[in-house]
Amino acid sequence: MTKREHLQVGLTVDLAVLTVREGILQALVIERGNDPYRGRDALPGGFLRAGEGLREAAARELGEETGLDGGALHLEQLATYGAPARDPRGRVVSVAYLAIAPDLPIPAAGSDARSARWAPVEKVHGALAFDHSDILGDAVERARSRLEYTTLATAFCGDVFTIGDLRKVYEIVWGTPIDPRNFSRKVTHTEGFILPTGARRLPETGRPAALYRRGPAQALIPPLLRTAT
Amino acid sequence: MTKREHLQVGLTVDLAVLTVREGILQALVIERGNDPYRGRDALPGGFLRAGEGLREAAARELGEETGLDGGALHLEQLATYGAPARDPRGRVVSVAYLAIAPDLPIPAAGSDARSARWAPVEKVHGALAFDHSDILGDAVERARSRLEYTTLATAFCGDVFTIGDLRKVYEIVWGTPIDPRNFSRKVTHTEGFILPTGARRLPETGRPAALYRRGPAQALIPPLLRTAT
């Protein structure tokens, strides 16, 4: 408000990309190639560029560092982290985004990627560079909450999926077992959550399961609440 | 990640301060004294200072511009706004905070305040400087949602309040009437939402109402959902 020059800060965009893979919740991490925290795992991210919007920057970094298409998967702003000493290079504020991806074969190593890989959230949480463990913790909590009130769970699945696949997403992200019968009724009775494709999938053993596709609904009304732990 | 200088941006903290006053939802606005947008209403806010955390900056600005005690009222990070052209002065990213205040006498004009005042949300929404109308819209939606799942409604009330006061908060923020009987049972049966003080308040006319104080509960379980309009 006064006419003196105001503090200028570096602004990064960091991504917490979550997926369900091999039966556990995993996050995309990269191994840092430069100081600070060289050799440590961190969330993918990078500096904002001139003329670029925040979401735009998040999608770009995702593509550059991991080869994932930022436009194709769910991407939402999570929170902004700006503790004065969070980055030893100087004053850097980070806008964190939460991304949800299906179980993709392997993140393709992009031009800027040193060693992007999926890692179990349980394993890396607490071991990340900067304040990225805080960000990851907040991201997981946001994802858990989103499953209650939105149809976001389908973003963890591929184009087509069974009700059992969807239920496993809930069980793995929430870490609690869910009654298959009640779950099935719930998702099939919620208008626009999932749409039957008519096709079926043959498991290794057992009865074939009907395949579904994401429906148009965004909100889950009424919500699917996790019971108090 | 490369060694070239990265883009530096100005970083502001803006506040959407909401209260219920004279039976309607109001927001704290200031009239801008400088260009750009001189003379237009805007949300209170200002630039981050060196060595200062984001929340700390929000509390400071709140005190400076309005005389409200940022430490005393509910303050939560809302979202971050960084569209490239949102500020004509240059690249400025804003971290927005949502604050909830009880119906205070009048915001005291602080040292930096030009003309802080309460204004009906309906009136100023769409007429604010920068992208502050977007921020205010998001803030109102966040507050509405918070009333469903948390005990935040008590932050709109003073130290002591009646169940009728609390119900009016819900009715005004949501814009829908609520059944007084069911509401009363709901809030008194939710453990830790409100605590009886034993005192009573005499209205202008009618039976005295019991007074309550905020309880320790943060979450509202089960939630108090607004029925689909």
Place this chain on the structure above:
DNA sequence: GCAAAAGTGTTCTTGGTACACCCATGG
């Protein structure tokens, strides 16, 4: 025909909604 997973139906209980009456005070 056996193992494995999918799919369906019923009961019970909880919580939400709708609704009508009595109570305590000031004027």
Place this chain on the structure above:
DNA sequence: CCATGGGTGTACCAAGAACACTTTTGC
């Protein structure tokens, strides 16, 4: 005694939770 808002009780209904059996496939 009347107007005004505070406080309570009850019937009904929707939704979640708990629970057992049948179906379809591969082997």
